Amino acid sequence: MTNDLIQLVEFALAGGPKGIRAAGRLMSLMEDSPWRLPELFRAWAQVREQDQSLSEQLPMPRLLLGITGAPGSGKSTLSDALVTAYREKNPDQKIGVIAVDPSSPFTGGAVLGDRVRMMRHATDKGVFIRSLSARGHLGGLTLGVKGVARVMGLIGCDVVIIETVGVGQSEVEVTQVADLVAVVLAPGQGDSIQMLKAGLMEIADLFVINKADREGSGTLYSQLLSSLQLSMDKKADPDVLLVSAVEKTGIDELIALLDKRTEDESANWPALREKRMYADVSESVLDQARMRLAKLLATSPEETKKIIEGSVTVQDVAQKLLEKASRDKVSAN
Ligand SMILES: Nc1nc2c(ncn2[C@@H]2O[C@H](COP(=O)(O)OP(=O)(O)O)[C@@H](O)[C@H]2O)c(=O)[nH]1
Ligand SMILES: [Mg+2]
Known part of the structure; x- marks a missing residue:
């Protein structure tokens, strides 16, 4: 996926009809999966490794x-x-x-x-x-x-x-x-x-x-x-x-x-833009985390049921979910 993105960034930079198509695909990606915005930064960093004449950001x-x-x-x-x-x-x-x-x-x-x-x-x-x-x-x-x-x-x-x-x-x-x-x-x-x-x-x-x-x-x-x-x-x-x-x-x-x-x-804009960029990246990270947790929660409907019945608290389930997520990551490694 990320390699794809790097190539799209390279094509988009190069321009021409192929570049325009690549830019269009990047835009669709940003529209459909906004939390992937920071991948653009990563792709840029990688493309720049090959071409130091490009701007840092x-x-x-x-x-x-x-x-x-x-x-x-x-x-x-x-x-x-x-x-x-x-x-x-x-x-x-x-x-x-x-x-x-x-x-x-x-x-x-x-x-x-x-x-x-x-x-x-x-x-x-x-x-x-x-x-x-x-x-x-x-x-x-x-x-x-x-x-x-x-x-x-x-x-x-x-x-x-x-x-x-x-x-x-x-x-x-x-x-x-x-x-x-x-x-x-x-x-x-x-x-x-x-x-x-x-x-x-x-x-x-x-x-x-x-x-x-x-x-x-x-x-x-x-x-x-x-x-x-x-x-x-x-x-x-x-x-x-x-x-x-x-x-x-x-x-x-x-x-x-x-x-x-x-x-x-x-x-004043560089400072303002940087502040926004931090906020955007934070939002992307939180979106990612939320999506992962939501997926996990969906696989254990009994926890939700217990909350409704009053036998556990929302905090208990949230805590369990976070622990499960970090265990999953460990085993995924
Ligand atoms: N008379 C006149 N009509 C205009 C002007 N600018 C836009 N319109 C008309 O106002 C309507 C709405 O314009 P549009 O640009 O679609 O508005 P939007 O919904 O704000 O994007 C259209 O019929 C335009 O032709 C103008 O400067 N003068
Ligand atoms: Mg309009």
Whole structure:
């Protein structure tokens, strides 16, 4: 298994059609088995033994940009416009997009729409798009997104955009993944200011008011500014930008702002990213341990029965399980 992974990492690094297929397989692996994320580090270390010119650590994108907001606010359209603008600005730099589909079955059409729209970039070899399904990943999706972002770093993406719906509607805590979080709001969505109250205000590094071509965007802009001024627990003055993702106005300004924020703030990111990496690895280890213990517990249903009957405590059974697990390991050696 691990040898497989090393080879996939080697192929992905080398690029070309084979490299793209390898990267896709690595992403699937990260999505399906997020606890395997640390194996990427191990594979990188092994690949690097053969080639000392490689960086010590698995390369990371310069910027992981979270884009969040209510469904319909224009996140996908904005991601698309950003990808185009980034690519035009610097054709040498690769861009990644991770789109997390909302799990609600009512949004099935929009999800398909996303895929269709992103197909525009299908022929651009510098753009990598991956959509992840939020279904069936309860709990594990954040780690899965991190794994996919890591693979995008491996293949040399400069910026990776992570699109998710806002807090409370998605299992992804975008703040745990992204360096900067842009919250998208749009006029004609009664729930915009409501969304802010539901926690989006706290996570925003910047606000993008989209659909500037529509009536009401100016009002929303001033509403937002006054809410921000009223808010006591706001971050230090988040930036607010008015854009139209469809008419492509304000996009260059948005990129300039993102570049500036990255330049100003990225000195803090290595420490932050390292802290997250430790947390991810811990989570992977705990996931592994939990899976092993769960398997063991399933083979002794009588223990569970005894707990229900009241003859043993949960602590007793947990202790027994841990002992059995460590004995099994010894005999497995
Ligand atoms: N008028 C206008 N419509 C937009 C703009 N951006 C997105 N839309 C439309 O809003 C709808 C939802 O956009 P989408 O990107 O799928 O939103 P998401 O659910 O947040 O990803 C689509 O019909 C878009 O064409 C914009 O700047 N102006
Ligand atoms: Mg979308």
